[in-house]
Amino acid sequence: MLSSASVLRALLDNKAVAPEAWQVDCTAPACEQFENRISFMTFTPTPLPSHLSAPTLIGDEISLTGKWTPKTSSRLFGKSTDSKGMHSALASLVVIAESDPGVLTFELNDSVGGDSLVVHAVFANQQGLIDFYGDKGSEDFESLLSHASADLHLLRGVYLASETIKTLTEKSVPITAGEHVFGYVKNDSAQPNLGTAIDVTAKWTCMPGTESQLNELKHWWQQVGTDAFDMEKGLIRFEVYQVPGEDALLIHEVFEDTAELKFHLTKGTAHKYKKSIDQVATPERYVFRGNVSWLIRTYSKFMRLPATYSTRKSRTTNPGGSMSDGTK
Helix, strand or coil: CCCHHHHHHHHHCCCCCCHHHHCCCCCCHHHHHHHHHHHHHCCCCCCCCHHHHCCCCCCCCEEEEEEEEECCCCCCCCCCHHHHHHHHHHHHHHHHHHCCCCEEEEEEEEECCCCCEEEEEEECCHHHHHHHHHHHCHHHHHHHHHHEEECCEEEEECCCCHHHHHHHHCCCCCEEEEEEEEEEECHHHECCCCCCCEEEEEEEEECCCCCCCHHHHHHHHHHHHHHHHHHCCCEEEEEEEECCCCCEEEEEEEECCHHHHHHHHHCCHHHHHHHHHHCCEEEEEEEEECCCCHHHHHHHHHCCCCEEEEEEEEEEECCCEECCCEEC
16 A cells, blocks of 8 residues: 555656555645645536626726836935826826726826825727827826836736737836636626725736646636625625736726725635635735725735735726726
């Protein structure tokens, strides 16, 4: 009979194991060491529940979320020449967005504990983004680029053309683009209370290896969405986007308030499934928009989330809202 360690290592190496070798003492340390990995490798994919398989209503809309940081800083936030230039350029883009029918939402958010600004925008379609950054707001966009550096921007939609992505990457704005796979939206897609709601947008990338683990990653996020629909009443939007050409997913979640986010992290589906997700992927970015409490910011550090926290500064929204952020 093989030892517990031998059986487990053979399984992990995809080697054949004789049936009698399964007669092992699974209280042994070796079993404990590999228990989670084996349970992960042998999961059975399940069909999407109805609330996740329903077609998305975002249509042609696309959303862009990312952080800008001044190229030079001073001891006092917002006082350097580049910081002032960054704020001025983005404020001008807000004004342009107000009268641009191709821009459904343009929102500025102050980073917590830093001199950066998080920008979130929803465009009516891909041409709306191209026209805004490539034409209508191009002068102010060039000014922004001269004063600030762009962190990774997360672009989401049903389908994303290379021309759309190229509009930003040609200007040295790093982009990860994700296309909708599954998700749900509660409350008939109504816009949440912006005074209390917290938006979370993240990128998870599979660990490198000889075989793709993307299907396993999607499986675990499917489990999150399956359970959260009933378990977390205040998780009102949950969307998963696949990144073409990468073993990665973008996740977008909206919580009604900080209490709902706290439950999600400490007792809800994040608490329930993060260990399984961590076995196959690592978080590259987490962007929080809204009034996240100090306690939650501290707790998420223990979860090793590479997070940027921000509070809403200014926002212009189309009179009817959008299906991506909520209708009015």
